[in-house]
Amino acid sequence: MEAFQILSRGGIKFDKNRFGKDVELFTGNARKSESKKPSQTVSQDSDLPAELDFFKYAQGTGKRKASDKKAGKLEKKRRLNSSESVRDSDKQSSEDGMEEGVEEENPGKPPQQRHRVTAKGSNVPEHAESFEEMRDRYQLSTHILANLSKNGWEHPTGIQSYGIPILMESRDLAAISPTGTGKTLSYLLPILAAMKHPIASHDGSDEGTGVRALVLAPTKELAHQIHNECLKLAQGRKWRMVLFSKATANTLSNKDVRDKVGLSSQLPPGPSVRLNGFDLDIIISTPLRLVASLQFGNVSLSNVRHLILDEADRMLDSEFLSQVQEVVAACTHPKLQKAVFSATLPANAEKLTMDLLNDPIRVVVGLKDTPLPLIAQSLTYVADDPSKVPSLLTYFSQPYNPPVVIFTSTQPRASSLAEELVLNGIQNVDCLHAGMSAKEREDTVSRMRGGECWVLVSTEVMARGMDFKGVREVINYDFPTSVQSYIHRIGRTGRAGREGKAVTFFTDEDAPFLKSIANVLLQSGSPVPDWILKLPKPSKMKRREMGKAARSEMVNPARKIGRNDALKKREMIAGSKRRQAKAELNSKTPPHVGESSS
Numbered sequence: 001m002e003a004f005q006i007l008s009r010g011g012i013k014f015d016k017n018r019f020g021k022d023v024e025l026f027t028g029n030a031r032k033s034e035s036k037k038p039s040q041t042v043s044q045d046s047d048l049p050a051e052l053d054f055f056k057y058a059q060g061t062g063k064r065k066a067s068d069k070k071a072g073k074l075e076k077k078r079r080l081n082s083s084e085s086v087r088d089s090d091k092q093s094s095e096d097g098m099e100e101g102v103e104e105e106n107p108g109k110p111p112q113q114r115h116r117v118t119a120k121g122s123n124v125p126e127h128a129e130s131f132e133e134m135r136d137r138y139q140l141s142t143h144i145l146a147n148l149s150k151n152g153w154e155h156p157t158g159i160q161s162y163g164i165p166i167l168m169e170s171r172d173l174a175a176i177s178p179t180g181t182g183k184t185l186s187y188l189l190p191i192l193a194a195m196k197h198p199i200a201s202h203d204g205s206d207e208g209t210g211v212r213a214l215v216l217a218p219t220k221e222l223a224h225q226i227h228n229e230c231l232k233l234a235q236g237r238k239w240r241m242v243l244f245s246k247a248t249a250n251t252l253s254n255k256d257v258r259d260k261v262g263l264s265s266q267l268p269p270g271p272s273v274r275l276n277g278f279d280l281d282i283i284i285s286t287p288l289r290l291v292a293s294l295q296f297g298n299v300s301l302s303n304v305r306h307l308i309l310d311e312a313d314r315m316l317d318s319e320f321l322s323q324v325q326e327v328v329a330a331c332t333h334p335k336l337q338k339a340v341f342s343a344t345l346p347a348n349a350e351k352l353t354m355d356l357l358n359d360p361i362r363v364v365v366g367l368k369d370t371p372l373p374l375i376a377q378s379l380t381y382v383a384d385d386p387s388k389v390p391s392l393l394t395y396f397s398q399p400y401n402p403p404v405v406i407f408t409s410t411q412p413r414a415s416s417l418a419e420e421l422v423l424n425g426i427q428n429v430d431c432l433h434a435g436m437s438a439k440e441r442e443d444t445v446s447r448m449r450g451g452e453c454w455v456l457v458s459t460e461v462m463a464r465g466m467d468f469k470g471v472r473e474v475i476n477y478d479f480p481t482s483v484q485s486y487i488h489r490i491g492r493t494g495r496a497g498r499e500g501k502a503v504t505f506f507t508d509e510d511a512p513f514l515k516s517i518a519n520v521l522l523q524s525g526s527p528v529p530d531w532i533l534k535l536p537k538p539s540k541m542k543r544r545e546m547g548k549a550a551r552s553e554m555v556n557p558a559r560k561i562g563r564n565d566a567l568k569k570r571e572m573i574a575g576s577k578r579r580q581a582k583a584e585l586n587s588k589t590p591p592h593v594g595e596s597s598s
């Protein structure tokens with residue numbers, strides 16, 4: 001266990017009664033209680049023409065006015081260029097891939113706030129304004145509708161309005177929609193709806209045997225979260241949905257256990273049954289775990305009809321590409337439908353995506369590779385690495401809004417920073433990185449969901465997909481390694497229509513890359529100081545070095561000296577105790593026979 005955890009757990013106890021309101025933020029009840037409050041009327045800036053009101057998405061953010069004229073100009077330019085047609089009007093106008101399209105009217109409350117949506121491809125299915133419209137059009141079952149409502153998913157978000165009909169009409173889809181806009185439901189709902197009945201109750205006609213749908217995600221935590229969303233949507237029916245963990249893989253590799261747990265026992269007998277090892281409705285997995293089982297022949301994907309790559313650009317990067325390709329190659333069903341989802345899709349990933357999909361439709365919500373204006377972003381100069389700890393402590397000495405997520409560049413730095421914060425009296429600090437055991441990672445996630453963690457220090461492992469609804473602030477302690485990493489990191493706040501705040505520390509070494517991040521701020525409506533705008537843009541080559549400045553493993557090297565001394569002292573004390581115990585033991589040992597006692 002990490003040292004800071006021991007300190008942190010033993011220290012401050014979180015009083016859930018006293019901080020009931022804060023707990024609500026984590027548990028998702030906040031929205032319910034918020035909605036009971038009288039609605040606030042936010043006065044619009046009367047000087048600002050509606051078409052230039054860049055912040056209209058962010059209701060209740062009257063304070064974030066278009067103080068940055070450049071942002072206004074950029075928006076004006078975009079709107080002037082914007083064509084009147086929704087579909088086939090998609091022009092990529094810059095390196096960052098600005099999209100053109102129409103803006104849907106904003107029906108009001110989050111998260112149904114609508115953003116510009118463009119859909120490009122052949123015969124794009126009509127989008128649906130409501131879940132009821134989808135029900136009528138695609139005969140969605142009443143239990144799915146009931147579960148939507150039970151979970152507070154009353155109105156589809158932009159990506160759901162467009163993405164669900166496309167998937168329901170059996171088309172391949174590349175969906176690019178900002179963080180926290182409900183992409184998960186956009187693919188889970190059509191999968192369940194298309195499968196109609198759990199495999200356990202099928203009549204043996206067309207369903208085949210084996211796994212029927214597969215969702216791939218880059219981290220265990222995200223796979224777990226998707227599985228949970230799936231359970232919510234599937235509530236009340238016996239869908240066989242498996243989170244493909246190490247334990248599950250082991251279980252499913254054992255035929256006796258498989259039969260014992262009844263994975264195929266409810267299926268009608270006959271030659272078409274049990275051909276593929278096991279029969280499941282949906283598997284949610286990381287690529288590595290699944291590929292291992294594929295290679296051992298413990299799982300067959302030949303019956304998969306729906307294949308989803310979540311966080312597509314990450315899944316198609318060099319770390320995962322060959323594994324993903326292996327999985328795709330194993331999905332041999334002729335009716336296979338493929339869809340990819342992400343908040344970002346840089347050009348190289350887009351090319352791979354389009355090669356992977358068959359006659360795809362490409363849907364972009366908002367501006368490609370641009371966060372929502374709901375997140376107030378800022379850049380903070382901190383000179384050099386050693387100055388970051390004091391800067392962060394100063395930050396925490398001011399009023400702040402927990403929960404806060406802090407991103408560091410490496411696992412040792414995440415642990416070290418968490419420890420540093422605890423030693424400096426910051427309350428309820430936790431740490432999450434891939435070097436921790438599965439149990440420790442799970443515990444941290446559940447403390448975060450339970451409202452026990454106020455400050456979570458993490459690495460890139462937390463940057464994508466993780467949905468902790470109440471996160472109010474994100475701090476990039478170490479500069480992100482790419483524009484995409486920046487967008488996903490800050491996307492841990494400002495989710496499902498809520499507002500958020502993102503602060504990025506930059507040192508002298510990070511300065512050459514500042515312009516790339518500043519462009520993101522500008523494009524999404526956050527103010528950027530003039531001097532940053534005047535900086536040169538880094539070349540493509542140079543951008544590869546972004547965020548990769550050499551940094552020490554310990555965020556406070558001075559602590560290392562003290563720490564080493566403490567460890568040495570502890571070792572000396574332990575050694576002395578061992579020697580003392582040994583001496584005592586020797587003195588109590590009776591003398592050997594024949595030995596003189598005098």
Ligand SMILES: Nc1ncnc2c1ncn2[C@@H]1O[C@H](COP(=O)(O)OP(=O)(O)OP(=O)(O)O)[C@@H](O)[C@H]1O
Nearest residue numbers: 153155156157179180181182183184343465467496
């Ligand atoms: N129609 C809806 N109405 C209300 N809340 C919704 C709706 N759809 C999804 N949500 C909620 O919005 C939150 C964000 O959804 P989700 O995690 O799917 O976002 P995402 O777009 O996949 O984000 P990321 O890019 O970070 O992975 C979740 O808590 C989810 O339950």
